[in-house]
Amino acid sequence: MSEEFKCDLERLFDISTNDSDLLTVQTTVDTGFEWQAVDECKEKISPHLRVVKDRGKIFFNVNSKDFSKVRKLRSVDNIYVVASIQYLTYNTENADTNLTLFKESVKTCSQLKKCLNAWKEITRFPGKLYPTLEDYQNVVEIYKAKKEQNKNDDKVPGSKKRGCDPKLGEENDVLSFRVSCERTGTHNFESSQVACAVGGQMQDLYHWIVDLTSYQLEVLYKITHGQVIMGLRVTPESLHRRNIKYFGPTTLRATIAYNLLSLADPKPGDIIVDPMCGGGSIPIEGALELRHSFIIGGDNHEKAVARSRLNFEALEGSFKSDLIRWDVMQLPFKNSYVDAFVTDMPFGKRMGSMFDNRVLYKKYLLELARTVRVQHGRLVLLTYDRRSMVGALQVAKNLLKVKKMLGVSMGGLNAAVYLLKRTKLTYEQFQLSANNVTKSS
Known part of the structure; x- marks a missing residue:
């Protein structure tokens, strides 16, 4: 990760942080086609759009009211709303200390609620985004029993689709979610440990249902050496399908x-x-x-x-x-x-x-x-x-x-x-x- 990219991305995210109507968007694209994605964004969203390009992904800011233009892009695979960009210094001796860092990063994420509200509007999720503990306790056992009953029906031969379309939920649904972690670099912790730590912290804060296969919200925790980007996925499945x-x-x-x-x-x-x-x-x-x-x-x-x-x-x-x-x-x-x-x-x-x-x-x-x-x-x-x-x-x-x-x-x-x-x-x-x-x- 170049220092130039790091600075450009920080400035881009700072702009959206200081404007309640702006969202920082990350889209993934097959490596090598990044410039085609940049050109399409400028053609379909705005010719003056400021885009930060990285290997296999691009970032840009967009007004939440114009997000429908983002969903019309045909060059990109997946779309995320970026909730946080942080730079952490890891303890090389103690992995538990680093996992605590990730938990704290969820607590201190000032943009998370803004991005969650945007995610709900974009995906048209009709259920409860901020359920009470009582709401969670009332539905969790029923949810698990229903999932167990339907698990064989959900399996389609040859399908690699994970998760479900949030807009197909019901008004009384408590949000189901999973955390996925991707890492680049050498660390003394595993991706699964990060996902578990962050997911546990989110469940404590928001009382969501953990579901690793039929989730409505996927939170992507992308770790590149010391940089951590948290994104909320808004595409139920890759657009290439x-x-x-x-x-x-x-x-x-x-x-x-x-x-x-x-x-x-x-x-x-x-x-x-x-x-x-x-x-x-x-x-x-x-x-x-x-x-x-x-x-x-x-x-x-x-x-x-x-x-x-x-x-x-x-x-x-x-x-x-x-x-x-x-x-x-x-x-x-x-x-x-x-x-x-x-x-x-x-x-x-x-x-x-x-x-x-x-x-x-x-x-x-x-x-x-x-x-x-x-x-x-x-x-x-x-x-x-x-x-x-x-x-x-x-x-x-x-x-x-x-x-x-x-x-x-x-x-x-x-x-x-x-x-x-x-x-x-x-x-x-x-x-x-x-x-x-x-x-x-």
């Missing part, structure tokens, strides 16, 4: 799909194509967000196209889009026709092989270069197989130029995003030049 109902082996997260599309700098009237669409994440995100563009998705696998159709049919409304089964090495477009290609390339881990990619990537890139608009066309390509991409770019270097390359981390895997721009050279000229080289050799 939207749109897709039918998943395939390599289904792309919706938030990543949005960020890839934004890198393509789409313009009204553009024809945007995902030539290897899989389950349709990119075409669906494009159809929902880019209403003034025409979106086409295609794949050579019949099951992939069928899955994409099912996902489109599960959405409400009509869209300027189409799905086609094709061979990506023989696309049904004339030369210099498509404005932008945006796709998740086969990467040889869960689909395809690295050996095949060395040959296929070259053919893919040449076909995309043929059909994308000369001089103005853009390609945004996501891949884990950088070696094959480097070889393909060498073959197509006269047709495509690298404008930007982002290193991104998704689910623990390191990938790369290439933004390519089409050169002025026509495909016919490229072929003629290639033939002349072949003859001379």
Whole structure:
């Protein structure tokens, strides 16, 4: 954590602390796409928005009345209201002393009630945020019995969703919560110990029900060396889970799909194509967000196209889009026709092989270069197989130029995003030049 980031974040939080209408918001984003999230925030919230960027997250202040704009962001995964930012000095000999520090940090958090009230309004939680001890005692046993009875019904095969939507609660509900702790750095205490200490202190103060699985409020305690950030999560589940109902082996997260599309700098009237669409994440995100563009998705696998159709049919409304089964090495477009290609390339881990990619990537890139608009066309390509991409770019270097390359981390895997721009050279000229080289050799 740089000193510059530390100072900027402190100043940002101080501003919201001194204004009852301002909230400091933290959003998480896949590492490498932070600038796309910053740009979207300035576009959809305010062009003058002050944003503090960190690895995998961004922070900014927003008026509580404008929080609906934050919930419309499509580049971010999770949204938190920041209740405190503190810097603690730990006892290297005694872990219990440090756990006491965390308990005290809850007691001394002057912004916690303000943020809790904002959380209740944002999530539309209808229940009791500040129950009495009697309220708690009246419902806790009933809550536990009901949870035990319904525990098997809550389990959905393949679902990773935790918690429940606060707005689905009832007026007489006592808030259920959990504390999660994430740590960076070396400490003499465990994350579970911090979560237990902070959670116990909150329960003593507010008489909430502890529930580690079906909670309505998740309190995130993020420890980065000596910095401690307490955030209240306002998204019941990660925003990347939207749109897709039918998943395939390599289904792309919706938030990543949005960020890839934004890198393509789409313009009204553009024809945007995902030539290897899989389950349709990119075409669906494009159809929902880019209403003034025409979106086409295609794949050579019949099951992939069928899955994409099912996902489109599960959405409400009509869209300027189409799905086609094709061979990506023989696309049904004339030369210099498509404005932008945006796709998740086969990467040889869960689909395809690295050996095949060395040959296929070259053919893919040449076909995309043929059909994308000369001089103005853009390609945004996501891949884990950088070696094959480097070889393909060498073959197509006269047709495509690298404008930007982002290193991104998704689910623990390191990938790369290439933004390519089409050169002025026509495909016919490229072929003629290639033939002349072949003859001379």
